[in-house]
Amino acid sequence: MSFSTQDSDEVLSEMNVTPLVDVMLVLLVVFIVTAPLMTNAIKVNLPKTDAVAPAEKKDPVVVSVDQDGRFYLAKTELAPESLEASLKEVKAKDADVRVQLQADAAVNYGQVAKAMASIERSGISKISVMTTH
Template sequence: MAFSTQDSDEVLSEINVTPLVDVMLVLLVVFIVAAPLLTNAIPINLPKTESVAPVEQKDPLVLSIDDKGKVFINKDEIQADLLESNLKAVKAKNPDVRVQLQADNGVNYGEVARAMASIERAGISKLSVITAK
């Protein structure tokens, strides 16, 4: 028996973590061994085929606004007030049209917002805003 020579009524409040570490290591080993067994993969031998060409996607419509506020569709200048009607015509020809909007850094944000509103009113939902890195 061990006797203490000090006369203190303090409670020893240290936790022995060694058994906890042992249990956690055993659980870790169990999970490492059991994890590969829990996959629900069904072994299937897939047939081999020739490569198939990807689905053709048309080039997106590029809508550009330069620093002077001029609007271009695929490098063709148009009037800003005719943008919506031109976009509706393009949408009528190709319902899955994609639009890439690129605006000069110095252009007023109002011009960009008007172009985006015209794109939305034309019924085009696939819009990408192009920026530089």
């Protein structure tokens, strides 16, 4: 003898989502299994070669301007007038030279502009202006 508060003739108005969840989980498993197979769809036999050394990366030349406006080329102090000539010598030794320009935050912008102009006049086109964040 059971006690029930509902009539047995009433229709249940809620949707049963259990079959829907089961189908979705099966689809998820199918995608997880087949996704790695789709990345290597074309089989190619690659040729074997000897190991090749990576290309040498040369260190860039560092031009610095300190807070007093003094110029340095690789930690050697230079007069502002001789910076261009020194950079031309470096460019003559290595045509693919790169320059990193480091300037103190307190230095006058005019000094930085002079350094950039000297770098440009020396024929060096690869220049990086170093900053911190």
